[in-house]
Amino acid sequence: MHRPKMILIDLDGTLVDSVPDLAFCVDAMLARLGRAPRGEAAVRTWVGNGLERLVRRALIGQLDGEPEESDYRLAHPIFLELYADNACNRSALYPGVREGLDFLKSAGYPLGCITNKAAQFTEPLLKHLGLWNDFGLVVSGDTLPRRKPDPLPLLHAASHFGVAPHDALMIGDSVNDVQAARAAGFGIVCTSYGYNHGQDIRDARPDAVIDSFVELRELIGQD
Structure with a gap:
């Protein structure tokens, strides 16, 4: 080369x-929203395009597609709050x-x-x-x-x-x-x-x- x-x-x-921290925050965010967790294995396939995209994927439970914008506007600040305290823990x-x-x-x-x-x-x-x-x-x-x-x-x-x-x-x-x-x-x-x-x-x-x-x-x- x-x-x-x-x-x-x-x-x-x-x-x-960094997936262990991201997955923790995804599942904690979903818990606050009264939703089921996604788990680390799923989150591992969703990361790589920024945190906004990760939150959107977590809300719909898949790589492609879009959640309701009202759901995203509610979820995104929750995720950022969680990640600010958990970016380095795991x-x-x-x-x-x-x-x-x-x-x-x-x-x-x-x-x-x-x-x-x-x-x-x-x-x-x-x-x-x-x-x-x-x-x-x-x-x-x-x-x-x-x-x-x-x-x-x-x-x-x-x-x-x-x-x-x-x-x-x-x-x-x-x-x-x-x-x-x-x-x-x-x-x-x-x-x-x-x-x-x-x-x-x-x-x-x-x-x-x-x-x-x-x-x-x-x-x-x-x-």
Whole structure:
């Protein structure tokens, strides 16, 4: 693989398994609304397009479709209130992430975190898990006018670091990351785990798929 001059990394489903916290908040929200819980397995197939989309999916119990707008307007603030107190309580780094980030830093790669999660939840999660200081730039879902799969966050990061898109690499877990990277002219590596609505990420045809961040040492090297 072409050695990049900058690496951008997605957060949820790539660095961090945040579904346990999200599922807790979904079920607590539904309980307040007098509805049955959905459970972690279902929530795991719904995440990846922002919290608003997750709340809408939770209300109807499926990936596609829309709830009654009045139901959403009632549910969304409840979810945000719950998540503000539970963004970091059950989330954890995936195995190999810490080792992989340490390698990337030691190899001198400028690193950015590009996520669709709102900034009010991104910063506490990164700090709680000891990731905040790993990144020279963090772009959250509400930092810019558009978010992934739009290429704007990736191009913004490339400009920040002074790197041409063809010298940049995105690491993510979903088709959103693949689409954003392709539109921006980046290379794209995806994790085999993470959140892609139950679909095999290989179907999106990234440049490479890894099972662990420790594989980055062999994939892109140091020289």
